[in-house]
Amino acid sequence: MSVDLPEFSAGFCSRLRAALLRTGYDADGVIDVLGGQAHAALGRGEPEPALRASTEAGELGTLIRLFLLGTNEPADAVSAAIAPVALDDAIGSGLLRAGPRGDTVRAGLDLRPHGDDEGSWWVLADLDSEQSGSPVREDHVLGVGHASLSLVRATTRRPVDTVLDVGTGNGVQALHASRHARRITATDVSARALALARATFQLNELDVEVLRGEWFAPVARRRFDQIVCNPPFVVGPPRVDYVYRDSGLDGDDASALVVRQLPAFLNEGGVGQLLASWLHVAGEDWAERVSSWLPPETDAWFVQRDVADPALYVGTWLRDAGIDPRSAEGRAKAAAWLDWFAERNVEGIGFGFVTLRRTSAEPVVVCEDLRQAYDDPLGAEAGRWLDRVDWLRDHERDLLDTAFVVPPTVLLERVDEPGDEGWSTTIRRLHRTDGPGWQHELDELATALLAGCRGALPLSDLLELLAVGHGQDVDELTRTALPMVAELVRHGMLLPAGGQLT
Incomplete structure (x- = not known):
């Protein structure tokens, strides 16, 4: 190095x-x-x-x-x-x-302004391969790239006392944390990254504690209100070509390590948010894979934003390092990498965001795909998702006594097809127009139930009316409806009346 x-x-x-x-x-x-x-x-x-x-x-x-x-x-x-x-x-x-x-x-070096809605900072980093005209060095420090910005947008911004930025790199996550945290600690294994991050903090007149070491070792026996982490999440053989992206761990073990260890460094109710990658192995459910990483007493929301084909994945990361995939070096690296995937029956590489929360209650773990395009930052949604999880946990026994409303940002889309007797509805899709744009397909009974959710009658009364009107057994209808109602609440598409949640 x-x-x-x-x-x-x-x-x-x-x-x-x-x-x-x-x-x-x-x-x-x-x-x-x-x-x-x-x-x-x-x-x-x-x-x-x-x-x-x-x-x-x-x-x-x-x-x-x-x-x-x-x-x-x-x-x-x-x-x-x-x-x-x-x-x-x-x-x-x-x-x-x-x-x-x-x-x-x-x-x-790369010195450029980086701003948010409240103002501007300066960030120091290394020149990339295009700027320098040569491949990047092993201890290369990235500038503010797409991954950094996606984590910025996926991080919840609520006032906290302490924030830990693991793998700070150029320090950009810590800069954003300064908007909502009283004290910030930034760590990295790379001496070069810490030198540039320290200079970034000094340029911006921020008092940030800077510590060197692997993973969570620099903060052993400490806890924080919030942890952010943009780890070296590239998956593949256990090697370190570039410190900013390669952990030296096998496969997706780097993401697994952070998910396993992070909750132990949170205060009760503290939140951790990170970027992560996971393998899609033939015959294996990716959700079961990532859920197995979790320690007890942890709420978790895994959001899969993309799944890459192994060949595309390898080519992308070779070019990221300034290596031409057509060169002798590029072909050798690609061959070894693709062999590694093939030997492990890897069909794809998932990428996304993970939100973790330390809890003493019964943990809630949800893994879901969110590959559609959306404009709103996921961080605000993650905070509200945790609020809705709390509400559901507190009201698990009295959902039937609750009056619900469908927010005005939720629309019902219908797809009709012509037939002998005119148009008939084949698809009913509930669509949330804000946040990450959740969508849920409904049947005729669910559509009728939501039509009655105007905050006037409790859920139990609506289900009884629906059962009578459609000749259904109310107990069976209730058993079917409750999981759907809970999922719609988690996605902010159905809310308790009275403004308890947004």
Whole structure:
């Protein structure tokens, strides 16, 4: 593993922060210079519009081209843009690299703004293979990528005292945790990651406890209100090509390890949220596989967002590391990886989000597919899902005495087909238009039952009326209806009247 580390003193970070503030190099400033179209083009990997837009933007334009476009810039222009940081100090720290003749410089690290609805931060990371023009190093520290952003969106943001960020990488999860937590601890096995994360925290004037070590070892015998984890979840042979993605554990053992160990580091009622991967093995139910990882006294919600074909999976991760799958190295790695999958009868690789909660009550474990597209962040939904689980647990014995309502965001869709006697309904689908867009197919009786859920009558009365109206046995109808009602409540598609849940 490479051991040379970037060096950022507190004083250097303070001066760099002053330069970034002075030039307006933040999320809003970049968009103001580039405009919406050029900014969107840059996100698609098309730099030319951004290059043109930044030409007349002065020192801010210099920083945009330097760090976001990866261009070589005149040394005197960069020196002016990063003042009061001395150019030699920026080069000595690893932030910048001098050109061959010393009259130009280029980025040595990725330094870019990252914002949310409340403001903007700066994140330090390594250059990716496209930026550097070479394969990434073993201890490469990723920037803010799709996986990081998906975990940001999947994390519940409720005020807590303590948050633990396991495998912090560049520190982005800790940045977001600073919006809702009083104290934050960030850990990583990589010294390089911690060096960059520490600099990120100093740049943003955040007081974060930074500890080095594997998994949960740095926080032994401690507990937290919330834990977030973006582990090295790539599945395959037990090797470590790149620390940010490979755990050295066999198959999906890295995800299993985090799921098994995380709840022990939560306070009662504390919540853990992570990205995870799991194998789809021929003849095996993926839900049973991931459920077997759970320790006792743990509520769990496994949400599967995607299932990848092994060949596609291998090609994707080879390209992620800057390795051409057509090269000799790429073909050798792909062959070994695909052989490993074949020997274990792996048909696919599942990927998704896991929400865990330490509980002293009877645990609730739910595994479900959520592969449809949706816009709302899953984190808010995860918090409400836990609330609804609590409500169901508290009201398990009196569901029949509860009056329910169908929220206004839930619609009923019908699919009719023509017949000899006109149109007949073949599909009745309940569709929640907010959150993750849950859908449930209903039969005629369930549709009629939900039509009566207007908050006026308890469920027992509605079932009795339905039984009489359709010639059904009320006890059998009740046995069938209660599991359906519970599932609809968990998905926020049926709620108790009176605003107890949202």
